[in-house]
Amino acid sequence: METSMVLAELRRRGYRLTPQRALIIEEIFRNVEKHVSLRELHAIINRRLPGVSISTVHQTLKLLEGLGFIKLFELDGKLHIDKPHVHANIVCRDTGEIIDADSDVKAIVESLSERGIHPTNIIVEARCRDRKENPQEQQKT
Numbered sequence: 803m804e805t806s807m808v809l810a811e812l813r814r815r816g817y818r819l820t821p822q823r824a825l826i827i828e829e830i831f832r833n834v835e836k837h838v839s840l841r842e843l844h845a846i847i848n849r850r851l852p853g854v855s856i857s858t859v860h861q862t863l864k865l866l867e868g869l870g871f872i873k874l875f876e877l878d879g880k881l882h883i884d885k886p887h888v889h890a891n892i893v894c895r896d897t898g899e900i901i902d903a904d905s906d907v908k909a910i911v912e913s914l915s916e917r918g919i920h921p922t923n924i925i926v927e928a929r930c931r932d933r934k935e936n937p938q939e940q941q942k943t
């Protein structure tokens with residue numbers, strides 16, 4: 803979704819859009835693809851506009867989630883931002899990266915929906931490096 807569309811929709815709904823809030827919203831949509839965490843987002847915003855509190859960023863995220871523009875999910879105790887449609891988030895345990903998989907989970911979502919179950923978030927844990935390269939890790943199990 804385009805930031806300008808979201809801002810227009812918020813104005814239409816009567817929300818007051820200060821320059822600070824507009825900048826926060828702009829950075830949310832600029833970084834949604836990367837699934838940044840609340841803390842990462844706060845750091846990014848503070849680089850452009852020092853002094854914005856983390857609770858202001860959090861409130862803006864909650865507002866956008868409530869209106870269906872984004873989705874928030876928790877992973878390892880951190881709050882991450884995401885696009886609102888149902889898709890799988892592939893979490894790489896080697897790099898910490900979160901990437902989207904859309905078409906791969908269509909069949910799962912459809913078959914669950916037939917049974918009245920509607921997934922809101924699908925998290926797939928993955929690794930990108932050969933585990934044999936790290937023998938210490940394997941010894942733990």
Ligand SMILES: [Zn+2]
Nearest residue numbers: 884885891902
């Ligand atoms: Zn995602």
